[in-house]
Amino acid sequence: MKGVETIWLVKQKLAVQSGIQYKILVTNVLALNSHIGAMSVLLAAASCCKANLNGSRPHPGVRTVIAFFALIFVVGSVSCTPPTGPDGFDGAQVWRVSFKDAAGQKAFDNVKKQLSAQVFRHTKSNVDFLVGASNLNKAKELLASSKLDYKVLTDDFGKSMKAADPKMTTLEEGKYQSKQRKYKLTFKHYHGVKDIHAYMDYLAENYEAFVKVESIGQTYEKREMKLLTITNDQNAPYFWIDAAFHAREWLAPTTALYIMRELVERKANLSAALKKLNYYIIPLINLDGYEYTRTENRIWRRNRRPGPKGIKEKCFGVDLNRNFDMQWAFGGDEGSSSDPCMEDYRGTKPDSEAETQAIIKFLSSKITKLKAMVSFHTYSQLILYSYGYKTKEFPPNEKELHRVGMVAKQSIMKLTGKNYTVQGSADLYPAAGISIDWATKKGVPFVYCMELRDDGKLGFILPASEIIPTGKEGFELIKAVADAIGKPQSRL
Numbered sequence: 001m002k003g004v005e006t007i008w009l010v011k012q013k014l015a016v017q018s019g020i021q022y023k024i025l026v027t028n029v030l031a032l033n034s035h036i037g038a039m040s041v042l043l044a045a046a047s048c049c050k051a052n053l054n055g056s057r058p059h060p061g062v063r064t065v066i067a068f069f070a071l072i073f074v075v076g077s078v079s080c081t082p083p084t085g086p087d088g089f090d091g092a093q094v095w096r097v098s099f100k101d102a103a104g105q106k107a108f109d110n111v112k113k114q115l116s117a118q119v120f121r122h123t124k125s126n127v128d129f130l131v132g133a134s135n136l137n138k139a140k141e142l143l144a145s146s147k148l149d150y151k152v153l154t155d156d157f158g159k160s161m162k163a164a165d166p167k168m169t170t171l172e173e174g175k176y177q178s179k180q181r182k183y184k185l186t187f188k189h190y191h192g193v194k195d196i197h198a199y200m201d202y203l204a205e206n207y208e209a210f211v212k213v214e215s216i217g218q219t220y221e222k223r224e225m226k227l228l229t230i231t232n233d234q235n236a237p238y239f240w241i242d243a244a245f246h247a248r249e250w251l252a253p254t255t256a257l258y259i260m261r262e263l264v265e266r267k268a269n270l271s272a273a274l275k276k277l278n279y280y281i282i283p284l285i286n287l288d289g290y291e292y293t294r295t296e297n298r299i300w301r302r303n304r305r306p307g308p309k310g311i312k313e314k315c316f317g318v319d320l321n322r323n324f325d326m327q328w329a330f331g332g333d334e335g336s337s338s339d340p341c342m343e344d345y346r347g348t349k350p351d352s353e354a355e356t357q358a359i360i361k362f363l364s365s366k367i368t369k370l371k372a373m374v375s376f377h378t379y380s381q382l383i384l385y386s387y388g389y390k391t392k393e394f395p396p397n398e399k400e401l402h403r404v405g406m407v408a409k410q411s412i413m414k415l416t417g418k419n420y421t422v423q424g425s426a427d428l429y430p431a432a433g434i435s436i437d438w439a440t441k442k443g444v445p446f447v448y449c450m451e452l453r454d455d456g457k458l459g460f461i462l463p464a465s466e467i468i469p470t471g472k473e474g475f476e477l478i479k480a481v482a483d484a485i486g487k488p489q490s491r492l
């Protein structure tokens, strides 16, 4: 039987069984004239599915074709776990593999390649990665043959993901849509861009004497990058707080919003040091990626720029926190990736992304007034300071940065019992072209990247009940830094 006829018959069968009409769109498919030819297309469709686990996504125009062939592939009884959609992660697990040496790391890299595994976090001694439900046995075998030990961090990623983000009840919906409230944001649920921006607008409207909201630019998909400014004393130093460079790190924007609420709505409770300062707060930098995590793929990290023309076209997104013009591409593929399909792809040139450009443009004119920056990420429970691009390279006030980090660590331990580690960013792993290195190099004295909860058990999918306790932990670092800014001996 000829290949085209095979595809045509499957198409008809699917239409009868599912009621969905599938189109054959690609002309070279029509050119197939053998069963072998048809099977090679099916295999190509399968590898597209695997590539998705590496962070790629096909252009909309070819999605129909890929979906069609992927379905045929499943009909052909070969498994392939789709990563997107709420049910795409059911039965998937997160594993941590530890290494003793460089040989172990190399062995894991080989396993990772064979599994097309999505890496969630890596350090010099271990890696957390997602294993699709259909790949569990293969992963076990590959690790065993490579003599690598692993432990399961999350035993059903899909189940935990859904449990972490419960929908609002009708009662809650009604409460937040009542006439008394102009915004829907809670600290009991995760929210989309619309709700987050509505809360910022509400604060600007209700606290207009010292709060304003503006857009500092637009993202690739033309979303407004809203920033809230709190001005307590125009002559006082400014403090920059950002979150969501990486889309899937949902506890980062909630922490920035928690801090925003404390600084505006609960101003009366603040210490003198906090009350004296001014703040720029941007809770969502990667708005396009963030919305994408809410609708399409919960574990998306980068922005949503399409890949470069050619074979990498299906790989969307640049890692915005590898795109800054500060030792961009330093260390080759160690500190960031030149491959558009990798999670830490740095872009085609420094500051290539609209989101990066907007931040740099805004901050450059205010850099002399800026005395602090805290950039929130998840997960790992770390308080990191520059430089990230190279080990044993620190700013002149390294000791002071470490001391202030330790103050925050101790107060967090007292407050919630969680243990945070304070260290130089590159000691975790080298990362080049990052925002904190850019600000440190520009002379901003207190610059930190804070990796919030947890230590890997649930990683990016912590329950919404952890929003407030995690927000408090982030606020402890802001407090410690504010105290340090107030001390003249602490300044550079």
Ligand SMILES: [Zn+2]
Pocket (backbone or CB within 6 Å): 245, 246, 249, 377, 378
């Ligand atoms: Zn991050």
